[in-house]
Amino acid sequence: MKIIVDAMGGDNAPQSNVKGAVEAVRDLGVEVTLVGRGDDILSALKVLGCDAPPPGIEIVHASEVVDMEDNPATAFKEKKDSSLTVGLNLVKDGKGDAFVSAGSTGALLSAATLVTKRIRGIRRAALAPQIPTPNGGAILIDCGATAECTPEYLLQFAFMGSYYAEHIMGRPEPRVGLLNIGAEEGKGTDLQREAYALLKKAGEEGRIHFTGNVEARDAMLGAVDVIVCDGYSGNIFLKTMEGTALFLNGKLKAMFKKNLLTKLAAVFVSGGLKDLKKTLDSREVGGTALVGISRPVIKAHGSSDDYAIKNAIAQAAKFAGAGIIESITENIEYMKLPVIRAGAEAEKI
Amino acid sequence: MKIIVDAMGGDNAPQSNVKGAVEAVRDLGVEVTLVGRGDDILSALKVLGCDAPPPGIEIVHASEVVDMEDNPATAFKEKKDSSLTVGLNLVKDGKGDAFVSAGSTGALLSAATLVTKRIRGIRRAALAPQIPTPNGGAILIDCGATAECTPEYLLQFAFMGSYYAEHIMGRPEPRVGLLNIGAEEGKGTDLQREAYALLKKAGEEGRIHFTGNVEARDAMLGAVDVIVCDGYSGNIFLKTMEGTALFLNGKLKAMFKKNLLTKLAAVFVSGGLKDLKKTLDSREVGGTALVGISRPVIKAHGSSDDYAIKNAIAQAAKFAGAGIIESITENIEYMKLPVIRAGAEAEKI
Known part of the structure; x- marks a missing residue:
């Protein structure tokens, strides 16, 4: 299983993306292709103590970065050598099993729809x-x-x-x-x-x-x-x-900061507070699946740290291995309404 | 200020409605007309230790009750002698300044729109x-x-x-x-x-x-x-x-129920937990204003107890005294779009 990761997307890119990828390779038994500016990725690896990409990590250079100032609808076309466009093309061409990006949601949505394409018969993709x-x-x-x-x-x-x-x-x-x-x-x-x-x-x-x-x-x-x-x-x-x-x-x-007693109370329930925080923590799930696209795509949160990126990679691997896209493709006829043609009788639903 | 209260609407009617009304009269300096089955209201007063309606409380008998099985759109017409219809007619006829009901939202909305009517020019009422x-x-x-x-x-x-x-x-x-x-x-x-x-x-x-x-x-x-x-x-x-x-x-x-220490923690933060509960407690506000109707109408929560009913009455009194309906009426021209007539040019917005 090889996951393509946009190394440049997100608030903490590329450092957190690279670190999350290295951790995913180490802990999850997947391979990762990091797409983005080669020098930046190598520097990020160096910070982690790696002078060269460790086994399981591959780097594909892409000179441009889609940022929040770009028009989401057209960014992937205007920046053909962006980590977003290059990464999605790798997935499209079968050079990887799924794509993960923490960059602009709008740009990812447009690019996934127009580069990777929707599943045949699916009218619109959805964030789930x-x-x-x-x-x-x-x-x-x-x-x-x-x-x-x-x-x-x-x-x-x-x-x-x-x-x-x-x-x-x-x-x-x-x-x-x-x-x-x-x-x-x-x-x-x-x-x-x-x-x-x-x-x-x-x-x-x-x-x-x-x-x-x-x-x-x-x-x-x-x-x-x-x-x-x-x-x-x-x-x-x-x-x-x-x-x-x-x-x-x-x-x-x-409430817990009010006085000494309430601070003590916080200590007594610290385990429960951690669980509560974990329940609400978007980093635990990793990302949001973009479904309806012909290849698995995961949108990681813009503020993802390495833990969130690692979990997004895990989710992407699960998505790619689960046969969801196959199930959709096999059942597409049951989720389509007839197209009503001028002059022709409507087909039965 | 006289508030008309539907004595029969809500899960805890008539007891909570009557109790809330008595408390409102005692604490807020308003008068209340309780509308509903006379005997039921008198029995509820008796439970509170009143052999007759206390000063400031008036009873208007209405023999029917709109319940959850009735069609919300037509209940007020089919049950002309219901506390809902009779109460709204009292407000419409100037026998009271505002109406409070904890009964069916749909029935109240239809009845308020069709009995009391919308403010002239207002296209639709809103729950706020x-x-x-x-x-x-x-x-x-x-x-x-x-x-x-x-x-x-x-x-x-x-x-x-x-x-x-x-x-x-x-x-x-x-x-x-x-x-x-x-x-x-x-x-x-x-x-x-x-x-x-x-x-x-x-x-x-x-x-x-x-x-x-x-x-x-x-x-x-x-x-x-x-x-x-x-x-x-x-x-x-x-x-x-x-x-x-x-x-x-x-x-x-x-989290707080887990063990002895966490139970102790709950004691330490009990004040804060009470505040938190109060913040989220719909009973504190009393009810939801139905705005756009020509007379003030408050929808109290279906599960209202006497405290919630009292607060809904307070809110109704505030609504009636605030001049909101007057402000809407005075400014209605600025919140209307031109009606486009066939064959005529559209007026300027």
Whole structure:
């Protein structure tokens, strides 16, 4: 298994990316190709005490870096020799099994869609982060790749999220819920009502395990394994979760800092506080899968340190080995609506 | 000031509603008219040690009760002698200054819109809860009254939310943010892009203090005083916040229950834990304002106890005394888009 890693993307690149890659090779039994400015990568290796790339690490030089000032939609074209474009082309050409980047989400999304291409029949790619819940987490699909969706997109997200939850999270029959503002059928906007009908049919045919609408509150409490929604709503969900956790974390910190007794209390519960922090720590999962692309792509958090990069590489390896893209490809006919041609009768759904 | 209270709505009605009303009359210097089954209300008063309605409490008999099995859209018509319909008619006819109900949200929304009517020119009513933030809270408008919105609705929500934040929360120049998936102009769906233009114009004219798009994470951390969104997104925001808080609360409880030392820690921080609980307690605010209706209406939480009902009555009194409806009425021309008539040129916005 060889993972292509964008050495230049992210706030702590290239040092953390290189360190994470070295740790992944050492601990996970994978090979890593680091893509980026050769000199910078070699310097980062030197900091780690390596005068040359250690076994399992390969360097592919790319002279340019896509940064936050670049237009996300066109950066990969304008900077053809960027670590992003070169890295994705390596994966496309079969020189690696998956791609990991901590760079701009928008640029990665455009580049993955246009360089690596979507799976044939998949209308839109989706970002599918794993969110924490009391029962081990759930997949939120989409959380911002496609802000405006059609019912067909949501149907495809449901299938893709279902395969992901099954293969990566080990849920044998993942419960798929449609994010909505009430549990009853008929709730929400036209998008949810039409998507509901499609998901219900797929459920009745036994292709997914659709459990109906799910309210955001119940989704956070673990009611389903896959939360299906448009990218706008999914982003609101994800960012509200993050904001609420930060807000409460601030309150907790202030509470424990109040006086000597409360500081002592913090010592007594330090193990529990560490667990709590770990639950909410995006570094633990590593990154967010970009699903619907013909090759596995993982978006690592922009602020990734070496631990997060290592976990993102682990996730990429799991993604590449799980057969998710194969499952999507094999079942694509069940997640497509007929294209209505002018003058022709609509095909049956 | 006289507040009309639906004595029969909510999980703990009529006992908690009656108790909350008695406490409000005693502590807040308001009068309350309790609407519902006369016998039930008298029995509830008896439990409190009152053989007759105490001074400041009046009872108006209504023989029917709208419950969760009724169709929310038509319940007020089908049950003309319900506490909901009778109560709203009292407010409409000037027999009271505001209406409080802990009954079905959907039924209250329909009834308020069709019995009490919207303010002339307001296209849709909005539910505007106060959410907790590190700097004293923000208004979220809408959170589910109108799932599908037009840009004009969002413009009206911005004005109404702004007046509410100014008059009820004491924010002299409330910062209005458009909930979005990125801070930059042009983010989101067509709805957000078109609403952005309208809000920007209203801001440039000095009618509201529009600060641009706000991401859900920053909104939770207090970046704005008014969070403007469609009812679908607002509901996702509110319910994700509630779910995340419940999830973390569960984790905290487990953490403190682990052993003797952690239980001792809980004692050391008991003051802080109480504050934390209070921050997240919907009972503190009392209820959610239904704005855009021609008379003040407060939706109290379905699970309201007497303390929550009392606070909802306090909030209703504040709403009624604040001149918000007057501000909306006076400025209605600035929050309306031209109606485009067939064959006629569009008026200028």
